[in-house]
Amino acid sequence: MKKVFRIIAVLIVLVVASVAADAQYFGRETDIAYYYDDTFATYIGEYDVDCTGSVYSWGSVGSWRIYDQYSCRTGNQVVHRCQQTDGMGGWINLACPF
Secondary structure (H helix, E strand, O other): OHHHHHHHHHHHHHHHHHHHHOHHHHOEEEEEEEEOOOOOOOEEEEEEEOOOOOEEEEEOOOOEEEEEEEEOOOOOEEEEEEEEEOOOOOEEEEOOOO
């Protein structure tokens, strides 16, 4: 009985270690590109958070943005939104021009 308990304990440790090592792949990468106006033609900045939680940003935050998210597990795009600020800290979804 003790041997069975040890085997189960080892299996649990292996499963937990495997899940912990793969934990970064359960989230989403977020890429936000900011634009000068609603034509989304003049790129003025970006803010990105990758699957490991690393943040990259440069430029300015504009009133128009393209907000994309990608699955860390598959790499597939799961969110694509063109947005305009509502002036109160939120964002309004728009039809994307492309």
